[in-house]
Amino acid sequence: MSQAIRVAVAGASGRMGREVVKLVLTDPDLELAAAIARSAGPVDAGRMVGLEECGIYVTADLGQALAETRPDVLVDFTTPQAAMPNTELAIQYGVRPVMGTTGFTPEQIAELDKQCREKGIGGLIAPNFSIGAILMMRFAAQAAKYFPHVEIIEAHGDQKLDAPSGTSIKTAELIAQNRQELKQGNPNEHEILEGARGGYYNGFRIHSVRLPGVFAQQEVMFGAFGQSLKIRHDSYERAGYMPGVKVAVQKVMETTGMVYGFEHFLD
Amino acid sequence: MSQAIRVAVAGASGRMGREVVKLVLTDPDLELAAAIARSAGPVDAGRMVGLEECGIYVTADLGQALAETRPDVLVDFTTPQAAMPNTELAIQYGVRPVMGTTGFTPEQIAELDKQCREKGIGGLIAPNFSIGAILMMRFAAQAAKYFPHVEIIEAHGDQKLDAPSGTSIKTAELIAQNRQELKQGNPNEHEILEGARGGYYNGFRIHSVRLPGVFAQQEVMFGAFGQSLKIRHDSYERAGYMPGVKVAVQKVMETTGMVYGFEHFLD
Amino acid sequence: MSQAIRVAVAGASGRMGREVVKLVLTDPDLELAAAIARSAGPVDAGRMVGLEECGIYVTADLGQALAETRPDVLVDFTTPQAAMPNTELAIQYGVRPVMGTTGFTPEQIAELDKQCREKGIGGLIAPNFSIGAILMMRFAAQAAKYFPHVEIIEAHGDQKLDAPSGTSIKTAELIAQNRQELKQGNPNEHEILEGARGGYYNGFRIHSVRLPGVFAQQEVMFGAFGQSLKIRHDSYERAGYMPGVKVAVQKVMETTGMVYGFEHFLD
Amino acid sequence: MSQAIRVAVAGASGRMGREVVKLVLTDPDLELAAAIARSAGPVDAGRMVGLEECGIYVTADLGQALAETRPDVLVDFTTPQAAMPNTELAIQYGVRPVMGTTGFTPEQIAELDKQCREKGIGGLIAPNFSIGAILMMRFAAQAAKYFPHVEIIEAHGDQKLDAPSGTSIKTAELIAQNRQELKQGNPNEHEILEGARGGYYNGFRIHSVRLPGVFAQQEVMFGAFGQSLKIRHDSYERAGYMPGVKVAVQKVMETTGMVYGFEHFLD
Known part of the structure; x- marks a missing residue:
């Protein structure tokens, strides 16, 4: 041994x-x-x-x-x-x-x-030791080659200071490296409530939910005609x-x- | 008969x-x-x-x-x-x-x-004939009495013009009528990407996802210490x-x- | 005071x-x-x-x-x-x-x-002190009046002994009291893997997922033509x-x- | 051209x-x-x-x-x-x-x-032309190398004859090829309702939901200490x-x- x-x-x-x-x-x-x-x-x-x-x-x-x-x-x-x-x-x-x-x-x-x-x-x-989070990022980067339409929704505890999370920005960078350039959404899109469409990153959007009880969650959602693909990682505790x-x-x-x-x- | x-x-x-x-x-x-x-x-x-x-x-x-x-x-x-x-x-x-x-x-x-x-x-x-959407709104209003921390995430097709959706605003109104007044999130919260925290409504947030393939989806997410409650309605077609x-x-x-x-x- | x-x-x-x-x-x-x-x-x-x-x-x-x-x-x-x-x-x-x-x-x-x-x-x-779980059960019972097609998916830690969970059975009882009698699914349905369709309760099904990392989760999913309604409760810790x-x-x-x-x- | x-x-x-x-x-x-x-x-x-x-x-x-x-x-x-x-x-x-x-x-x-x-x-x-479904299977196979604890939950329309779906069985095969051998769950696990724990495949479980309104959905859920990773594909129409x-x-x-x-x- x-x-x-x-x-x-x-x-x-x-x-x-x-x-x-x-x-x-x-x-x-x-x-x-x-x-x-x-x-x-x-x-x-x-x-x-x-x-x-x-x-x-x-x-x-x-x-x-x-x-x-x-x-x-x-x-x-x-x-x-x-x-x-x-x-x-x-x-x-x-x-x-x-x-x-x-x-x-x-x-x-x-x-x-x-x-x-x-x-x-x-x-x-290493900024991140979570095997699941790393796989989520890797899969999101791979999927972005085939599905250029994507949004990220991340959730953390309600006392977190920064939005969006570091992990979501890192994910967005990896997606952007693999995704054909594209500005998503209707060009005449109109926000009735400012910020409703989330934070803009390189043609797509990141949304940050902040609620008590949540530790760290992230979903990367890809949409295409007739289908959607979601990759989600939930961390429950350190x-x-x-x-x-x-x-x-x-x-x-x-x-x-x-x-x-x-x-x-x-x- | x-x-x-x-x-x-x-x-x-x-x-x-x-x-x-x-x-x-x-x-x-x-x-x-x-x-x-x-x-x-x-x-x-x-x-x-x-x-x-x-x-x-x-x-x-x-x-x-x-x-x-x-x-x-x-x-x-x-x-x-x-x-x-x-x-x-x-x-x-x-x-x-x-x-x-x-x-x-x-x-x-x-x-x-x-x-x-x-x-x-x-x-x-009637602006809405969806039994499921109406139940979602009713349940969200009821849950807001017990869980004041809430965010709404709605998703529609990527060509939709307005954000957030009419249904999400109607839901937010009903929640606001039943929820104790509260401004959620960290008071020193900071948006690295503007809009990441979503649209502000009466102390809580609404997020609008726009992706091809989606017809109409909405999730109302309540968070409290150690738990979360989600009410979700997906419409697939007219x-x-x-x-x-x-x-x-x-x-x-x-x-x-x-x-x-x-x-x-x-x- | x-x-x-x-x-x-x-x-x-x-x-x-x-x-x-x-x-x-x-x-x-x-x-x-x-x-x-x-x-x-x-x-x-x-x-x-x-x-x-x-x-x-x-x-x-x-x-x-x-x-x-x-x-x-x-x-x-x-x-x-x-x-x-x-x-x-x-x-x-x-x-x-x-x-x-x-x-x-x-x-x-x-x-x-x-x-x-x-x-x-x-x-x-009280067998259950979770406000969220109680609301989930209450909403599921109400929704069953309008949506008779329903299945329950619950998840707990992988060392749990009994399946399905007590909460899911309690939920099923409440649904059954409010739902029109109906045996769901294709009458000629065939299980290639025995048990794939879950546990049978009064015409509908309960599915029990057991995985490490999960504390207690339950989703009640209602399906109808062109739509689905989901009520979900996640407990993260005692x-x-x-x-x-x-x-x-x-x-x-x-x-x-x-x-x-x-x-x-x-x- | x-x-x-x-x-x-x-x-x-x-x-x-x-x-x-x-x-x-x-x-x-x-x-x-x-x-x-x-x-x-x-x-x-x-x-x-x-x-x-x-x-x-x-x-x-x-x-x-x-x-x-x-x-x-x-x-x-x-x-x-x-x-x-x-x-x-x-x-x-x-x-x-x-x-x-x-x-x-x-x-x-x-x-x-x-x-x-x-x-x-x-x-x-090709039994399947869905790019999203193929990516889901590929990612599930990759994740199984790191996360041996997994269950599959698939949902289709309520008139489908067979359970589980062909896609879920194909996914299970790919997972089994990459996953260390392991019989999941408590060895003394007890089904109060027969079938609640789903269909058994090579040490893990597949659950088949059948509801009207659903076309074809599948979620592969991996669980580990303190985290879960989910890969989900939803098809809405042919x-x-x-x-x-x-x-x-x-x-x-x-x-x-x-x-x-x-x-x-x-x-």
Whole structure:
């Protein structure tokens, strides 16, 4: 049997970080090496996430934690500000970074790829770890070749600030790359209520629903004469991203260089 | 067995009128008395709608047709301009009007009610003959008492001119009458693409999808902590309104005065 | 301002009971009087559900807890075996029972109603506290008067034992009471795969989907010429039932006698 | 500009055949060479499908029609009995067959492929011309690699004889080829109503809904921890298959040999 992969978790007290700690503590293929969070008192990482004591205290200093525990992989859900320095720190210690944090420039990614290759290790930067969401985007892009008429309807919780969602914009980009250029709808279309027809993107529309109880849903709807094709992904909770995080942790052990986008880990 | 109800159809060559002619010719409870359409040559009404010859020629003069054939009911799908004079003409001949045409003012409806009562006959003015759509609106109004967070997503063919649809606005009115006042969404909500959050109506949002292949669909989605309730109506073709037209023709025989809204014929 | 309602929770360590404890501890209109659970060590009720210490220890003896704390209401999510004795115990102490437990016979309910009336207090026995599910059932029953062709598709987690769900059977009963008798489908229908057409109930069909990730979903689909009407309820988590539990606790303070079915608390 | 492709239509008076005649008469890229139907009186093909007279009479003898008009392509929606002889007749005259008829054995297809190659022409045998349905099947097969938990829910009109539908069985086959072997559901699952859990296929379930108003719908639902992915195709009318028939007519001009399955014409 193969040995468990030793994982450090940065941003361990955040909403995603806690789920990652739970994953690592309960999955026999993974082992918790360290849990890092700002301003943490002497708290046991297991206790912090509602599990049994695990004997590993949450610490505040990432560099020290990596130096002392030498994990195989760092899973990082922190802030855009910390993303670049944390990634460089990990690579420096030969720890493979799996970054769920956004905010890297293409230049930074290229630089990190170089650093990874020099150390002979793999890395991943991924705004989305949801296998289902990635398949939805992939299928939508494929369908757009055959069905140029499309609209996106996404729904999130009512306290979300931005509309449309990042995932819907990413989906729209992929559709636009595969779809013949076309401005949909009646050219004399008239909005009785301003905004009823949704946000305009490259000839088609995106609609953002915001309601309590919804976590994250998206439907891509294609219409053609006599038929419609719908691709829909519903996320019910953060824990749904964890199978993707596990795949990422495993795949990053077998690659060299920095990969951008979790979809490259799905064949 | 009861005798068939004798029906005249005005606007017989239009898209809805043709369906009504088909209904009347094929339903044993109904009998075609006359078919009226502008600039009609000597065309058999059955042939015009793709059925066998029925022996009744389409004529152009409504008054003459009513005088000569004395039907029980006039079903009228013409234009807003013709709506008021056609209705008055029907009542004058003691023919019960079933008007699928829009554009009556409240004063006109009151006047027509008076005329119906003087003749001792019933009448109906109905923008919508879809039993399913009416139930959808009724249920949405009821649910709004318990679930104040709601959005409407409606979809129609991509050549429709107006957004949102008349049915969605009518639904929104009914919801607003039953819902506690509330401005939904995050107060600091930000539209990255203008219009993404849809059309604003009384604190909630309406989204209009326009795609080829769609005839008429509407979903009313209520969201609350941990749950969502959806009421959805899909119309696939004009023929789907005909069961409602038949109910209207039958009910108008048993009422007195002008009724506004087909929902009043559903108990 | 009105005083908080004092609530005892029986079955406090179960999945529903824990949610009720959370509700009572976090809602300013409610106050935790006691938490009862079998074989509980000296555990603080707040800690048990992942909240701050609240100073109330979980105890094992319901009678003693009621005698010592004299709450206004008992919310009970225990077992069918404990349901009847727990209810009688509560009434004896003048505590209004809100029973989320199933397994009462009509005779037992009549007897408990008599006991409640003697004490001049209200009570509730409810297999379902979901406002959305109750509205779904109500709307389905209403729609069945107009649309006799109907099928139910329900989905639950893949480890659920019974199919179809209790809610779908309850919905089917309500539909059957309102629907004209009719055996749907082609009389010569043929199942290539046995069971494909679902479970047969009174002339129509119920389909049970079982997949991981799903908590509880149900769609009632009505079909008629050219249209379909769908009523759909999705529950995402147990916490979604808590608004209903709160309404029940409040309403039970204002009634006399034992009510069966939460729907009677929705006007 | 390229010349119109000359098309003969066999089974021209059937439900699919009429739609093909309409397509060919109204699409400028296509030209009607002949329309063949059994026991046809001297009927103009245009008139038969509700269009203007086109000058081409429906004839009964396929061989004679092909000999006299020498079309580029034969589109055939007849019966399983006629399928093999009609195809051989077409190839004999150097006419490319596009067969929408089912019932060929693998040996017959191999034989027809040989005949096509000898004549240096292409041909197609396709049980399904719906681009959307083919994409749905393709995406379902791809998703099954990542999400082994799946159920299929298909809906058709209430007079359909067989359940489940041919498309759902074809989809299930493709899923099974890509999915890790797994018997879904609780091993102790219990059907209170027999058949509630649907038809069993290779470890997963297919559910068949039959309701009036529905033409053809199918949803493939994948479930995993915290998420679900749905791929759904709705067909509203036979006319929705015509864009696929046109693609087939065009592609068959550019291929050699007999192709089985329209999906091979989509890249």
